[in-house]
Amino acid sequence: MSYEIQQATPADDAQIEALLDRTFGYDRKQRTSYRLRDGIAPLPRLSFVARHADGGLLASIRYWPIRIARTPAILLGPLAVEPALQGQGYGKALVRHSLSEAKRQGHRLCVVIGAPGYYEPFGFVSAPAAGLVMPGPVAPERFQVLALRAGALAGLHGVLGRTDAADPESDRAPRRA
Numbered sequence: 001m002s003y004e005i006q007q008a009t010p011a012d013d014a015q016i017e018a019l020l021d022r023t024f025g026y027d028r029k030q031r032t033s034y035r036l037r038d039g040i041a042p043l044p045r046l047s048f049v050a051r052h053a054d055g056g057l058l059a060s061i062r063y064w065p066i067r068i069a070r071t072p073a074i075l076l077g078p079l080a081v082e083p084a085l086q087g088q089g090y091g092k093a094l095v096r097h098s099l100s101e102a103k104r105q106g107h108r109l110c111v112v113i114g115a116p117g118y119y120e121p122f123g124f125v126s127a128p129a130a131g132l133v134m135p136g137p138v139a140p141e142r143f144q145v146l147a148l149r150a151g152a153l154a155g156l157h158g159v160l161g162r163t164d165a166a167d168p169e170s171d172r173a174p175r176r177a
């Protein structure tokens with residue numbers, strides 16, 4: 001199918017939200033990762049959609065600004081592909097394109113909560129093993145991190161926090177959902 005990857009615009013928001021509800025379910029915002037996103041806008045220059053030549057939305061990827069202790073980072077996701085079109089390469093194409101853009105835009109660290117088998121080929125490694133802590137319940141094997149710059153993981157450890165937190169260090173103790 002002929003398609004293009006384009007930067008998402010505010011006009012895509014309603015279609016993207018509907019796609020996310022279809023792929024993740026209406027309770028998706030209960031997840032721990034949404035604590036880091038709630039009330040914060042996704043990064044517009046890292047919000048992409050895959051579109052069919054006829055204009056139909058096929059897939060979407062977004063990133064949120066977060067902190068790892070005091071270090072700025074980005075949170076990959078949600079990534080969603082139209083259910084009838086999964087397994088045809090759209091997801092990987094969006095991840096590849098957006099990570100390359102993230103590097104180009106100067107981001108240094110990317111976190112994802114997702115299937116390890118899917119993200120390992122892009123270079124993601126275990127975040128708990130790297131000393132990172134989620135501020136709530138998460139399956140440890142799904143919690144992964146990628147250094148977008150060589151050496152960006154060196155000496156890094158701490159709790160993930162919201163980018164608008166006044167003092168990320170004050171949010172050290174993990175809480176239950």
Ligand SMILES: CC(C)(COP(=O)(O)OP(=O)(O)OC[C@H]1O[C@@H](n2cnc3c(N)ncnc32)[C@H](O)[C@@H]1OP(=O)(O)O)[C@@H](O)C(=O)NCCC(=O)NCCS
Nearest residue numbers: 023079080081086087088089090091092113114115117118
């Ligand atoms: C998960 C998802 C984003 C993958 O995108 P996609 O376009 O369907 O998948 P792609 O065609 O890019 O990749 C397919 C490959 O990924 C693998 N894959 C798909 N889902 C996987 C998973 N959960 N764990 C491990 N591997 C997975 C497939 O086995 C396939 O492997 P192959 O290339 O060796 O054959 C998509 O299926 C989706 O939207 N799922 C529902 C929402 C979701 O779970 N999102 C995950 C965000 S972490």
